[in-house]
Amino acid sequence: MSDAPAINEGKQGSYRKARPAWWLVFSREMTDLWMGGKALNLVLVFSVLLGGVAFLLATNSELSLIPPKEMVFEMLRLSLAAAGFICLIIGADSLSGERERSTLEGLLLTPVGRRQIVVGKFLAAVSPWPAALVLSLPYWALLSQGDEAFGLGALWGSILGSLLVPALAAIGMLVSSRSNTNRTSMFVSLGIYLLILVPTQLPGSAQAGSVGQLLKKVSPMEATYHFLEKIIVNSRTVGELTVFLIAPAMLAVLAIGTLLLYYPPRLGLEAGGSGKRSSRGAAVVATLLAASLLAVGQADPATAQEAQDAPFEISIDMEVATVKTGDPVLFDTSVTNNSDADSPPLIVAMNIINLDSEGDVVDPEDWSPERTQYVTPMASGQSVRLSWRVNAILEGDYMVYMVLVPEPDGTNATSHPVASPGIHLTVDPFTRLNPGGVLPLVIAIPTLLMAAVGFVMWRQRRRINQVDAD
Amino acid sequence: MRGFNLDGSTPRTPVLIADDLRKSYGKRPALRGLSFALEPGRVLGFLGPNGAGKTTAIRILTTILEPDKGNFSVDGIGSDQPKLVRGRIGVLPESLGLPKHVTALEYLVFYGGLYGLPPNESKASALRLLDDVGLRKRARSLIGSYSRGMRQRLGIARSLINDPAVVFLDEPTLGLDPRGQQDLLALVNRIARDRNVGVVLCSHALSEVETVCDDVVILSLGQVVAKGSVSDVIAQARGNAKRGAGVRIQVPPESTADALERLDGLAFVKAVEAQSDRSGWLRVDLEETQDPGADLRNGNKALSELLAGSVPVMSFETRGGRLGDVFLQLTEGVGG
Missing domain, CATH: 2.60.40.10 (Immunoglobulins)
Known part of the structure; x- marks a missing residue:
């Protein structure tokens, strides 16, 4: 027998000092995502997009007088949509990608619990969100020009983003769990993302009817946007808009709950899962989702009763x-x-x-x-x-x-x-934002990120063929 | 439970026991009652044509799939405790996926952690294993820069990080050059002997199974058609052979006609022909006899005849005396 350490039930001492498996999986995923460049590149694109839009808004404000509150709201909308998309596609790659690259089998062959694997991967899939939030804050601050919209946007953007973005990552992972190839997973995830986005793109007239009003409440993305707009731009109180918090919260609870509680025992080498049981589970989740969203739709907030007497x-x-x-x-x-x-x-x-x-x-x-x-x-x-x-x-x-x-x-x-x-x-007079004022930020953040990407690539290149001395 | 693989050595407690494992995909049976036992320090070859049920069997034994019926144990741990079983096995899958952006050392330390090793122990163990598989100098290189052979050796190192009782190696030499194959087989042998580990080796390369394996299980259409030590299986197959025995002789291609002429006239030679697929090889069918030693004696006589006629003999082998012959005989008619 060799002198390698024995891992068995009799060596409990070793387990005590060991790191939790979910942390190990999370760390490895983080290395893959960030050192491998995928997350870093996506965040770089995100910052370029954010900078471009910030510059356009700043320039546009000279012409059409977009008030700071609205600029903050627009940027917030963009940040949430883009960060959600990034986490969704990272989630969509997490399991089907491992299947495709044949790296999942190695993980499944260890004594680590399936839930620990899923938790580690989920946390890593959500990791671009804090980065996106930190990158967004300077833009929001600059465009708000000292308006209270920045504080409100930062507070509620963080809270709602922390519901919506992890929920999208969880949806991506759930799709990935049922896909044997990345192509399928990405395609389906993108479809779901578009479905979630559709209500936010309806014309104003379509949003005014009863169906439009219902959609505003039951569509997680639209409810989030509506809530943020009313809070930031129209200075409404949270109490008036509580009903719009239900849809994103419900989506987060259902998506993350399904991923972390229901799915892990079904994680396998093949995407199929256990046939009838999986279908039944999916049906239960879909029913729960539909029922809860309908309940949200029927909730009648106090703000709806706005009529008062006097002729x-x-x-x-x-x-x-x-x-x-x-x-x-x-x-x-x-x-x-x-x-x-x-x-x-x-x-x-x-x-x-x-x-x-x-x-x-x-x-x-x-x-x-x-x-x-x-x-x-x-x-x-x-x-x-x-x-x-x-x-x-x-x-x-x-x-x-x-x-x-x-x-x-x-x-x-x-x-x-x-x-x-x-x-x-x-x-x-309007204290106009000098469009040039936004330029340093628009240039500096992507440049810093590009430097980070360059550093990572340089470091990886150095390690490609590193040979140890005897 | 029936054990086997006894080649004269004292039996030891098996580290892997499979008992009547069965598995179907829908109505199609993939495995129909697989039973065997593997002792520590021995290498078991797992053979069968494509679709024979090898992959299903390996996936069941490595807890990736659940059997419909039957059970198995690894190092005394029953298959009803898959998490514990996974702690006692090491696996090199056929399609080994490795991350490109980490070094071999980081990779093994990560897996050590998953098996419950604290970081310092995991690192020490990883370095030892990398040394064992000849990758110590490249421990800090990115895996993306590794050759196929290096990746396979790293895969073997990973399968040993938890000091397993049983190691499953699925086509470990696939895609390697001859030198790489030889080195890897030597490594497999060393693992079994030095670490006293039971090794299950799945391979289509029958010559390498014959070289490195002590025992063999041959599957066909989900059923075990032969099992035992390699020599026992070969002897058993020869005994069961209904058709006449024979030999194969290799001569220089230019001497083929001369050799055919000389052998054709011998009384104990039933038929002789040049093999179209192997230049210079002659297939010699011998007359059937009740004497078990007659085949060998007659083969030697044929050889003497050629040598007496100054026909150079380059190679000589008894037909049915190789594992490949047994495999073909037992799996005849099965697609592979």
């Missing part, structure tokens, strides 16, 4: 506002039917007067996407809340007010418009 009277929830050019001003009006009878249809029209130039009328078309809103007949005592958005286009001193026009009862009749209180709006 033929119109009030505004804002009196004064000071903003910078390009900033949006969001406010609500409340229309109430104070009469004893049902109201006729009502039309609410927005007016903006320039106080600096002897009351010149400002064309609201330039300032707001909607100049009027229509209110259907209201019962006695009923009220309706209408949301408005005004983009502060030019600096100056303005009065924004609404006029409520009851629809006349025929061609020979007239009605008595009612005016609302006004909003005294002061628009200060």
